[in-house]
Amino acid sequence: MRHFTLAAALWAGLAAAAAANPDFWKHEWPKTDFSRTSVTSWTEIMSGGPPKDGIPAITGPAFIPVSEETRLDDREPVMALELPGETPRAYPVRYLIWHEIVNDEVGGVPVAVTYCPLCNSALVFDRRVDGEVLEFGVTGKLRNSDMIMYDRQTESWWQQALGLGIVGVMTGKELAVIPSWMESWAEFRARNAEGLVMDAPPWPRNxxxxxxxxxxxxxxxxxxxxxxxxxxxxxxxxxxxxxxxxxxxxxxxxxxxxxxxxxxxxxxxxxxxxxxxxxxxxxxxxxxxxxxxxxxxxxxxxxxxxxxxxxxxxxxxxxxxx
Structure with missing residues (x-):
């Protein structure tokens, strides 16, 4: 996990300056094609502290009925996703703040629910690119303080705030953004009494x-x-x-x-x-x-x-x- 401390910032900044070179990263990313990139300088990319998958993305989350959820405070934020014809779903930020990406499927649409705490950027993407369904994880790297995601199929790197491939064979590809919004749990519950809410992931997190x-x-x-x-x-x-x-x-x-x-x-x-x-x-x-x-x-x-x-x-x- 990332801890917001000055010491951690200084340490990570020094480590990133020393390691801003794809030759250094290749041992961790042997499948990533670093020859293909839109990044103009590797010094733009910094280590956020955790290694690859050190912040574990969730795939196939469990859900419970809104009426059964008792852990959330009324004012707690949730990401609301309401696709036409589908049961509305809430993704509590209490889980997203620790996992940053949730790979889900709603009504046959594969989605990635993403949240970068350092930029407060919260976006839901369609995971389909050129007919292929991608699954996303967290690289542990940052650019402009924003999370860099990666897809497990090609291990290309993606800028979360843009939904844009920036390193690897997916460079230049864009993820379609699906309308979603952050609201309080009370607001979502009042509007969607028959809705679903993501259950707590089986990870030892507070x-x-x-x-x-x-x-x-x-x-x-x-x-x-x-x-x-x-x-x-x-x-x-x-x-x-x-x-x-x-x-x-x-x-x-x-x-x-x-x-x-x-x-x-x-x-x-x-x-x-x-x-x-x-x-x-x-x-x-x-x-x-x-x-x-x-x-x-x-x-x-x-x-x-x-x-x-x-x-x-x-x-x-x-x-x-x-």
Missing amino acids: YGRNPYVGYDSSFRPFLYNGEMPPHGIPALMRVVRVGNRAWTLERIARAGEIREAGVVISWRPGQASPLDQPAIGQGRDVGTIRVRDEAGRDLPHDLMFAFAFHAFFPEGEWMLGE
Whole structure:
């Protein structure tokens, strides 16, 4: 697991600087084709501490009925996935914060539910690429503080915040993003009384506890050496990303609802930050965001930290209003 400490950051940074060379990585990644990459400098990639699969992704998770779940606090965040014609599913962040990837299948659609705590990037992807179903794991590497995933079929590396292949034979391939959102357990339960919720994985983890206490109140991101966001926006302020546009959570919460650029973004209170207090359900209220088009259909989006948006979308548009 990653521990948010200055000593760990310094150690991992020194290790990454010494090891930013694919020749060093080949003993751990013998199947990865490092000759094919979109990464311009290997120094962009750092060790997050754990080795390959040191953060164990979950495949084929177990689910229980919403009515049987008694462990989650009302304000705890869950990833909601509601595919047409299928029973809605909730993936508690108390599990995602320790495993980062859940490989699942919903109504015949193979999905990867992903969460990078260091960027607060939470995205659900379709695992099919060119007719092949991929299964994803965690490399233990970071780029711009964001998790680098890998697929077990080719051991290519994928940037989680982009759903983009960056190293190996899958370089340049993109994963389709499936609309999903993070909301409180109480919100999901109230709307989906007959829904399903992911059960606790059979791993010895302190589920419900936050290994990154106080992280989203920090001045600087963990293991990040890039530029800070423009316009005086704090590095760890949450922003809603839709395509290459970003709205600050502060602006949306103040307005309650914003209609711009063909999207409708709404906010309401009641969801705890998973990166604040030791107990995830006791985190400060950051509220729930929903992003829809003007016809009311849910849109793919991300609720990431401002520094990550600036790093991955340096030419992106900041929707600051007046």
